[in-house]
Structures are given as C-alpha cells and as structure tokens.
Amino acid sequence: MSGRMLLGTDPVAAVTILEGLPIDLIGLNCSTGPDYMREPIRVICETSRLPVTCIPNAGLPLNVDGQAVYPLEPGPMADELVDFVTEFGVNVVGGCCGSTPDHIAELVARLDGKAPRPRSVPYVPRIASALRAFDLFMDPAPLIVGERVNSQGSRVAKRALLRDDYDKLIEIAREQVENGSHALDICVALTERADEVFQMATIVKRLGASFETPLVIDTTEVDVVRAALEVYPGRAILNSIHAENRSERIDKWVPLMKEHGAIAVAMCIDERGQATDAQWKFEAAQKIHTIVCGEYGLPPETLIFDALTFPITTGQADLANAAVETIEAIRLIKSRLPGVLTILGVSNLSFGIDPYAREILNSVFLFHAVKAGLDLAIINPAHARPYAGIPDVTREFAEAAIFNSSQSALTDFIEHVDAIIKSGGADTGPGKTSPGVVEPDGTDERIRYRILERRKDGVEDLVDSAIAERTAHGTRRHDAAVDVLNGVLLPAMKQVGDEFGAGKRILPYVLQSAEVMKKSVARMETYLERIEGVTKGTVVLATVYGDVHDIGKSLVQTILANNGYTVHDLGKQVPVTEIVEAAVRHGADVIGLSALLVNTSRQMPLVVRELHRRGLDIPVLIGGAAINRPFGARVNFVDDAKSTRYAGGVFYCKDAFEGLDWVEALTQSGDRDAVIARVQTEAAAVA
Ligand code: B12
Structure with missing residues (x-):
C-alpha cells in the first residue's frame, strides 16, 4: 500500500539502480497479489525503458489451518493483469505462488489479441540510494553535493575517522541532508591510517542502510571503490577518474562502473596535468569522453566533468583568469559533449581570503557557473549566501574579480568587503544577513x-x-x-x-x-477563529506522492479544523492507494490534495481515476503552486478523451479559504449534488 518495495525502495530508485546493470527485463513478482502491485508497476512502466514483467501471487495468502491459501480467483486476477497490460503497458504477465493452470488459462484467454499499451519513456539520468532516486539534471540546477563527511576537508570528520566514531560521521551526514544536500561526498582517506578500504566499506554500509541521500565515493584507490560499490545498495557516483595515466584510473575504474551501474566524476586532467585554460579543460574532457563512451560504450550521462577551478585569490598573475576559464570550460563541455553533466567544488576559487569575502565570491561564482551549465555543485551552504540577497554594488565588485575585469579587481573587491566589515555591516552569524543589507523599518x-x-x-x-x-x-x-x-x-x-x-x-x-x-x-x-465541540464533516488531506511541500497543506488542515471539520492529515509524499484507502476508512466527505511540483501534480488525476475505478464519488479538492483552474477542470475527467466525468467532482482551490468555501458548500448546503454538478459543468466549459 505504501507504493514501495518490501524493503522500502521507491520504484523509481529500483528502476534507477537496476537499469544501470546489464539486465533485459524489469518487473515485480511473488510477494503480493496484483492489487498491491498496481501503483509500483504503474511507476515502473512510466520510468523504465525496458520491457516490464508482472507475475504476482494469487492474492496475499491466508493462513487456514496452518496452510497458505491464496484467495484470488482466476477471473479477478486476470482483470487486474489485463488492466496492467492495456493501461500501463506491462509486457509480460503471469502468476506466481497460488496461481493454477486455471489462472493462466483465464489470463491467456482474456489477453487474446491485446497488445500492451505502447510506452515511450525518455531517459532521465538519476542516482539513487537504496530508498530514493534523484534526477541528476535538477530543475532549477544545481544538485547539491554535501562535502562534510570528508577527512580532507573537515577536521571534525577526520577526528571521527581516527577514533572510528561512525556515529559522529552519521551525525555530520544527517546535518547536511537536513540542510538540503541531494547527495553526500564521502572521503575517508587518512595518512595516519592504512585501512581506507575498511573504513569506506563501514561508513557506506551504515549510510546505505538508513539514508535516502545517494553517496559519492571519493577516493583515489580502486580497491576502495570496489569495496564501496560491493556494499552500496544504490546507484553511486565515483569521485573521480581522469586521463593523466589512463591505465591507472580509467582502465581500472570504468569496468567497475559498468559492473555496478555507477556514474563517475571525471576531472579535467590529462597527461599534461591539471588543465588551466578553457580549451585545455575541454580537450581533457573530450579525451575521457572518447575512451569511456567510445571504447567502453557507456552513455554520456555516466560522466560528470569537473572543470576544476584554481583559486583566483593567491595573488598569482597566471591564475587571475581561473574563474573565467572554468566558466568557459563548463560552457564548452556542455555544448560540445551532449548528454554529459558537470560538477564543481565551488569554494576552491577563494582559498586564503577572509571568510566573509569568500562567501560572497563563492555565491557569485556559483551563480555564473550554473548559468554556464553547471549541473552539480559541491558546496557547504554555510560558506556561501543567497546571490539574490547580495546588494548590487557588492555583487558588481565580486563579478569584476571573478571576470578579472581589471588588474585591481580582486583587491578592490577585498577592500570593499573589508570596509563593510569595519563599518559593522558584516554579519557572520547563522542565518546571516547579506552584506550591507540593513533591517528595514515597518x-x-x-x-x-x-x-x-x-x-x-x-x-x-x-x-x-x-x-x-x-x-x-x-x-x-x-x-x-x-x-x-x-x-x-x-x-x-x-x-x-x-x-x-x-x-x-x-x-x-x-x-x-x-x-x-x-x-x-x-x-x-493562533489568531484564527475556532469553532469548538462540533464536527461538520470529515476531510482526508495529503500532499501527494513524491512531494515534500507541506506548508500549504498544513495551513489548510488548520483552517478546516478551526472551522469545525475533523481532518485526517496523512502528511506528505502519500501514495495514491493510501489516500484512497484512508478516505474510505475514515468515511471522508471530502479529500484534499496538495502538490507544488509540476511532476507531482500528475498524482492528482491518478487519485481521481483510482476513486472512479473503485466506484467512489468523494469530492476532491486540489491546490498548490504547480496547478491552476484549467488543470483542475481537466482532472474532472477520468479518461483522455474527456468524455467521462468523475462522479464526486474535482475542485481547484487557489488558497485554503477557497478550500474552506467548497467544503462548506459540499457539506453544509444540503445540496451536495448541485455543487458537484456546478463544478462539472464549469469543467466541461474550460477543459
Ligand atoms: C518552501 C519551498 C520548498 C521547501 C519545502 C518545505 C516544506 N516543508 O514545505 C523545500 C526546500 C524542502 C523545497 C524543496 C523542493 N522544491 Co520547493 N519550493 C518552496 C517554495 C519556495 C514555497 C512553497 C510554500 O511553502 N509556499 C507557502 C504555502 C503556504 O503556499 P502553497 O503551498 O502554495 O499553499 C497555498 C495554496 O497553494 C493553497 N493550497 C496548497 N495546497 C492545497 C491543498 C488544498 C486541498 C487546498 C484547499 C489549498 C491548497 O493554499 C495555500 C494558501 O492558502 C516554492 C515556491 C512557490 N512559489 O510556491 C518552491 C517550489 C514549489 N519548489 C520547487 C522545487 C523545484 C523544489 C525541489 C524539486 C528542488 C530541488 N531541486 O530539490 C524540491 C522538491 C523536493 C520534493 N520532492 O518535493 C519549485 C517547483 C517548480 C516546478 N515547476 O515543479 C518551486 C515552484 C520553486 C521554483 N520557482 O522553482 N521547496
């Protein structure tokens, strides 16, 4: 019912991990009857480009006098499976435990002449933990890689590794996830110890078991890579390969990438060393691309190029253009090597200057790198600030330093920031105010x-x-x-x-x-009016599957509860089946759904179609930034041809108060059917 696999893996993560491996078909079998497979199999069909199989049991077994009895008859089992073929595009169906020759005969008879619904699934490159997948091309970019579980970059992490204090490392990892990291870079190399393989395998196993966030295995040693990949249940990123000596890195690492379906960061380094200018960086990337994609046959999406910036802050004249060359290299790599991704350790740009000036420089650099096509950023958010909050004048000084607009641009920038610090305008505390920004009046x-x-x-x-x-x-x-x-x-x-x-x-x-x-x-x-001691009706409320935005939904919950409704708030990321079953269980008068992502708003019609399929007619309110009135009108129809309306009606709500108005109309007006008819008529006019 959770829509996940038995161990909690989201079906998109399962597809991501398995499609990285050399397999020919993907699917679900055994475990449950087809009813519990409906949701995951739909997601697998929407996500995988491989033929999909579905071979369920004849229902969930009942224990009858110590014997497992499978309750699903051939007819109902065939109904579901035929649906999966024609509606979702499942390619192979069958029966596992409890199914008999009669089940198969019924299925064969029903499927006679029926073709699977054609599926055309675009390839979306993803990484995954054992639980959850993330698109590598984030919209908006970048995907954030947390950098603190790193013996080289964090003293706290180093001390923890020296003491084998893995709990501390988990704590650092958790903190980064809570602060918005989409992936975690893990580096455990220590000159003081000789057991990097053991330490990497231990931390990867610990993080792999409990973290939704995918891992980046950061090492120079192939044995460490192998050990990590062998214990990691997700689809990892390896950090990193390069072309300085291909037999040492590429030829040893790429076979492991192939075997485990991993992705790699590829540094712009070739036999000449670390590339300094844009053209050289691009040439190094091209060499790696030719070997990995040409010779080894991996798709370009398995390469994430790091254009490796040098610091502009050392005072060395030959590095003054380092940011410009890096930004230009990102642009070249993205435009000339289609499909590949790019990554950057942003703070390398600003070593050695005042932390406050660093934060500004890092933020402005990141903004321009993303504009040039940067897909992933390795960054500690505490060492940067929102670009939007940096006042124009400071931003211009930073831009001049980054783009090396004049010989004195860097010193001008540092002096400008120094002046802000001296005048007391700098705020380096948590939730830091942007430089020169003064708290307004009013x-x-x-x-x-x-x-x-x-x-x-x-x-x-x-x-x-x-x-x-x-x-x-x-x-x-x-x-x-x-x-x-x-x-x-x-x-x-x-x-x-x-x-x-x-x-x-x-x-x-x-x-x-x-x-x-x-x-x-x-x-x-706390200031809103509250009606106590009555219940005017029951509402089941949820943010849809895949969506973590819950501020709006919680607001709706309060407003409805304050107005005398019993609200069952199912929380966020709630799968279709769970919503429908909770609504039935609680005898809901109304269901309320929230979605803030364009992607996840597609769950709304699925909920409505599932209600329709089960013959229910509970009105559904929908709201959230991703949707609008015409969308609401379309969701009123349960078929693509827009000929069949959902009997309960679908009500778009621009805000919580419009939601309250509809709930009042539906439950208090005494003429629920007229309210539903009204929304349906409006929908027909708009859709
Ligand atoms: C805060 C926020 C977050 C927070 C959410 C924290 C939380 N606990 O909710 C965090 C940082 C976690 C987040 C994450 C992401 N976010 Co966000 N986020 C926002 C932001 C800035 C504000 C949302 C918000 O809380 N608004 C305030 C509330 C009160 O408003 P509301 O939800 O719209 O609700 C009102 C009405 O819509 C209505 N309503 C809403 N639901 C319902 C339901 C019913 C039944 C009713 C009656 C009414 C109703 O009533 C409310 C007011 O009365 C929006 C921008 C925006 N314009 O909405 C982006 C935004 C929604 N996020 C966006 C994105 C891309 C993401 C991420 C994918 C980013 C990433 N790369 O990881 C992730 C998504 C992860 C996931 N799987 O869900 C995009 C979506 C773009 C798109 N086209 O899909 C937006 C639009 C930003 C943008 N401009 O790009 N995000």
Whole structure:
C-alpha cells in the first residue's frame, strides 16, 4: 500500500539502480497479489525503458489451518493483469505462488489479441540510494553535493575517522541532508591510517542502510571503490577518474562502473596535468569522453566533468583568469559533449581570503557557473549566501574579480568587503544577513526581511505586532491574521520561490526560509477563529506522492479544523492507494490534495481515476503552486478523451479559504449534488 518495495525502495530508485546493470527485463513478482502491485508497476512502466514483467501471487495468502491459501480467483486476477497490460503497458504477465493452470488459462484467454499499451519513456539520468532516486539534471540546477563527511576537508570528520566514531560521521551526514544536500561526498582517506578500504566499506554500509541521500565515493584507490560499490545498495557516483595515466584510473575504474551501474566524476586532467585554460579543460574532457563512451560504450550521462577551478585569490598573475576559464570550460563541455553533466567544488576559487569575502565570491561564482551549465555543485551552504540577497554594488565588485575585469579587481573587491566589515555591516552569524543589507523599518517589511534573510529570531513577536497594528485600526483579529498571511507571508515566500527558480537562491536557503515561514504561519494561526465541540464533516488531506511541500497543506488542515471539520492529515509524499484507502476508512466527505511540483501534480488525476475505478464519488479538492483552474477542470475527467466525468467532482482551490468555501458548500448546503454538478459543468466549459 505504501507504493514501495518490501524493503522500502521507491520504484523509481529500483528502476534507477537496476537499469544501470546489464539486465533485459524489469518487473515485480511473488510477494503480493496484483492489487498491491498496481501503483509500483504503474511507476515502473512510466520510468523504465525496458520491457516490464508482472507475475504476482494469487492474492496475499491466508493462513487456514496452518496452510497458505491464496484467495484470488482466476477471473479477478486476470482483470487486474489485463488492466496492467492495456493501461500501463506491462509486457509480460503471469502468476506466481497460488496461481493454477486455471489462472493462466483465464489470463491467456482474456489477453487474446491485446497488445500492451505502447510506452515511450525518455531517459532521465538519476542516482539513487537504496530508498530514493534523484534526477541528476535538477530543475532549477544545481544538485547539491554535501562535502562534510570528508577527512580532507573537515577536521571534525577526520577526528571521527581516527577514533572510528561512525556515529559522529552519521551525525555530520544527517546535518547536511537536513540542510538540503541531494547527495553526500564521502572521503575517508587518512595518512595516519592504512585501512581506507575498511573504513569506506563501514561508513557506506551504515549510510546505505538508513539514508535516502545517494553517496559519492571519493577516493583515489580502486580497491576502495570496489569495496564501496560491493556494499552500496544504490546507484553511486565515483569521485573521480581522469586521463593523466589512463591505465591507472580509467582502465581500472570504468569496468567497475559498468559492473555496478555507477556514474563517475571525471576531472579535467590529462597527461599534461591539471588543465588551466578553457580549451585545455575541454580537450581533457573530450579525451575521457572518447575512451569511456567510445571504447567502453557507456552513455554520456555516466560522466560528470569537473572543470576544476584554481583559486583566483593567491595573488598569482597566471591564475587571475581561473574563474573565467572554468566558466568557459563548463560552457564548452556542455555544448560540445551532449548528454554529459558537470560538477564543481565551488569554494576552491577563494582559498586564503577572509571568510566573509569568500562567501560572497563563492555565491557569485556559483551563480555564473550554473548559468554556464553547471549541473552539480559541491558546496557547504554555510560558506556561501543567497546571490539574490547580495546588494548590487557588492555583487558588481565580486563579478569584476571573478571576470578579472581589471588588474585591481580582486583587491578592490577585498577592500570593499573589508570596509563593510569595519563599518559593522558584516554579519557572520547563522542565518546571516547579506552584506550591507540593513533591517528595514515597518513591521510587515521586517517580517518579509526575516523570511528572505532566513532569520527565525523574533519573527513570532513581529507577527503579533503586525496583527496588533491591524486590530488597532478596528480590524477583527481573524481578518487581521488572514491579511498578514495573504499580504505579507505568502508574497515573501513567493519571492523566495521566484529567486530560487531564477537560480539566485540555492535549495538550502529555501529550506531555511521555509523554517521561518512555518514559525510565522504557526503564530498567525493562533489568531484564527475556532469553532469548538462540533464536527461538520470529515476531510482526508495529503500532499501527494513524491512531494515534500507541506506548508500549504498544513495551513489548510488548520483552517478546516478551526472551522469545525475533523481532518485526517496523512502528511506528505502519500501514495495514491493510501489516500484512497484512508478516505474510505475514515468515511471522508471530502479529500484534499496538495502538490507544488509540476511532476507531482500528475498524482492528482491518478487519485481521481483510482476513486472512479473503485466506484467512489468523494469530492476532491486540489491546490498548490504547480496547478491552476484549467488543470483542475481537466482532472474532472477520468479518461483522455474527456468524455467521462468523475462522479464526486474535482475542485481547484487557489488558497485554503477557497478550500474552506467548497467544503462548506459540499457539506453544509444540503445540496451536495448541485455543487458537484456546478463544478462539472464549469469543467466541461474550460477543459
Ligand atoms: C518552501 C519551498 C520548498 C521547501 C519545502 C518545505 C516544506 N516543508 O514545505 C523545500 C526546500 C524542502 C523545497 C524543496 C523542493 N522544491 Co520547493 N519550493 C518552496 C517554495 C519556495 C514555497 C512553497 C510554500 O511553502 N509556499 C507557502 C504555502 C503556504 O503556499 P502553497 O503551498 O502554495 O499553499 C497555498 C495554496 O497553494 C493553497 N493550497 C496548497 N495546497 C492545497 C491543498 C488544498 C486541498 C487546498 C484547499 C489549498 C491548497 O493554499 C495555500 C494558501 O492558502 C516554492 C515556491 C512557490 N512559489 O510556491 C518552491 C517550489 C514549489 N519548489 C520547487 C522545487 C523545484 C523544489 C525541489 C524539486 C528542488 C530541488 N531541486 O530539490 C524540491 C522538491 C523536493 C520534493 N520532492 O518535493 C519549485 C517547483 C517548480 C516546478 N515547476 O515543479 C518551486 C515552484 C520553486 C521554483 N520557482 O522553482 N521547496
């Protein structure tokens, strides 16, 4: 029912891991009856380019007098499997435990002349842990690689490794995941110890068992790579190969990549050494591409090129152009080697200068590298800042240094930042204010500032003040709270989202803003009116599968609960079957679904179609930034031809209050059918 494999693997992760291996078919067999396979098999059909097989048991076995009895009759089993073939495009069907010749005969008869629904699945390069997959081409880029579980770059990690303190390493890893890392670079090499193979295998096993975040195996030793890949249950990235001496790296590592379906970071180094200019970096990349893709036959998406920047901060004249060459190399690699990815250790650019100046330089460099086509960034978010928050003048100084616009550009930049620090304008604490940005006047503005600048401190008091200012002018508390929500909190969060979409704010900072938003919303909610002691109806609420955004959904939960409804909030990432079954179990009058990603909004029609398939007619409210009214209208239809309407109706809600209005209309008006008919008529006109 969870939509996952028995050990908790998401079906997309299963496809990612298995398709990296030399297999010809992929599918599900045994374990359960076809009903429990419906959701994962649909996802596998949508994700895999291989022929898909489905060979379930004849239902979940019942224990009858110590004997396993499989309850599913040939007819119902064939119904499901024929559906899988014609609806999802399953290519091979059959029966496992409990199925008899009668089951197979029925299936063969029903399938006579039926072809699988054609599937054309685009290739999406992904990495995966044992639990979850991540697209390598993030939208918006970059995919963030956490760099702290690293004996070379973190003193804390090094000390933990020297003491074999793996719990500490797990703690560091967890912290990075909580801060928004999509993958974790793991490096355990120590000059003080000779057991890198053992330490790598141990930490990979520990992280592999419990972390959703995929791993990057960072080492120079092929034995370490082998040991890590042998114990890692996901699809890993290896860091790294290069072309300095191909027989030492490429020829030893690439066979392991093939055997385990791994991906590799490829550094722009060839027999001449580490490339310094854009053309050389590109040539080094091209050589590796020719060997790995040409000779070994791996697809270009298995290569992630690191254009390796030198620092511009050493004062060496020959390195003053290092950032420009790196940015240009990324552009060349992306345009001339289609399909490959790029990665960069961003902070290498700024060694040796004041940490505050480093943060600014790193952020501005990252922004331009992403614009040039950077796909993955190895970065510690604490050593950078949101590009969007850096004032224009500071940004211009940083850009001049990065693009080497004049001989004095770097010193000018450092002097500019020095002046900010001396004037007390620099803030190096947590949730750091951007340089030269002063907290504005006005309560609303200060709340907005706190959300954008990721500062939780005092935000609740500010929400109190903003509401008090409104009530002082005669506005009701409830209305004042709603006004603060709609007029201050939501627009601030929208700005965060817009800047994120434009590449001016990376994911870790969005997470921090979301924390401030959650705190503010929680405070605002205490002012909303509450009806106690009644229940006007039951609502089942969920953020759909694959989607972690839950601030909007939780707001809807509060508003409905405050207005006298019993709300069962199923949380986030909830699979279709779980939503439908919870709605039936709780006798829901209404189902509410939230989705903020274009991708995950596709779950909404699936929920509606599943309700329809089961003959249910519970009205469904849908909301979230990814969808709009025309989308809502389309979801009212359960077939592609738009000829069949969902009997319960689908109601698009631009906000939580529109949701409340629909729930009131559906449950309190006394004419639910008329409300449903109205939305359906509107849908027919729009869709
Ligand atoms: C905060 C946030 C995050 C946080 C979420 C934290 C959390 N616990 O929710 C974090 C950092 C984790 C995050 C992650 C990601 N995010 Co995000 N995120 C946002 C952001 C900035 C704000 C969302 C928010 O909370 N808004 C405030 C709430 C109150 O608004 P709301 O949810 O829309 O709800 C209101 C209405 O829509 C409505 N409503 C919503 N649901 C429902 C349901 C019902 C029943 C009803 C009645 C009403 C209703 O009522 C609410 C108001 O009254 C948006 C930008 C945006 N414009 O929305 C991006 C955004 C949604 N994220 C985006 C992306 C790409 C991602 C990531 C994929 C990034 C990545 N590379 O990893 C991941 C997704 C991971 C996943 N699998 O889900 C994109 C989506 C783009 C797209 N086309 O799909 C957006 C639009 C940003 C952008 N401009 O690119 N994100």
